[in-house]
Amino acid sequence: MKIVGVxxxxxxxKTRTAIDYTIKTLEEKYPDIDSVVIDLADYNVEFSDGRNYLEYEGDTRYVAQTIMEADAIIIGTPIFQASIPATLKNIFDLLPISAFREKVVSMIITAGSTKHYLIPEQQLKPILSYMKAQLVQTYVFIEEKDFQRKEIINDDVLFRIERLVEDTVVLTETYEKIREAKEAEYGF
Known part of the structure; x- marks a missing residue:
């Protein structure tokens, strides 16, 4: 199983801090799972122009291909101006419509206030559903007050991240078993 943290x-x-903690938790609890972090700040990703993601080169192709090869994706995003960042939306635009078919996607949201709590529900979940993702329904919402000096200081947030990791892995394993059972019906 391969899980990508974005x-x-x-x-x-703050979002990178949350993703780093999440992947660290994943690696500690499930050492056999292959995991990788993609921090969009570290890559020069081109704007989508409608090409197939395999036609891009360099960082753009690497990021898109790594996400497409994953069994599960943990998306971390801040909320800016009551919306997801354009860098994240661009990743969705680079990928095919059914990019997340048979993939589990979970979310970690960082925001300055509780006023942004519904942005994932109203913006991110519809995009992911349209792209055929199997969503972990609960997501982790982390406020400004939960961080101090690039560390998460709220134990409840740490517990919710651990639960999100567990839910992501269990759901991914469950969907894999369902796919295997369906394929076995064909008898090839």
Missing amino acids: SGSKMGA
């Missing part, structure tokens, strides 16, 4: 912004450190 830090979906070029700005700030």
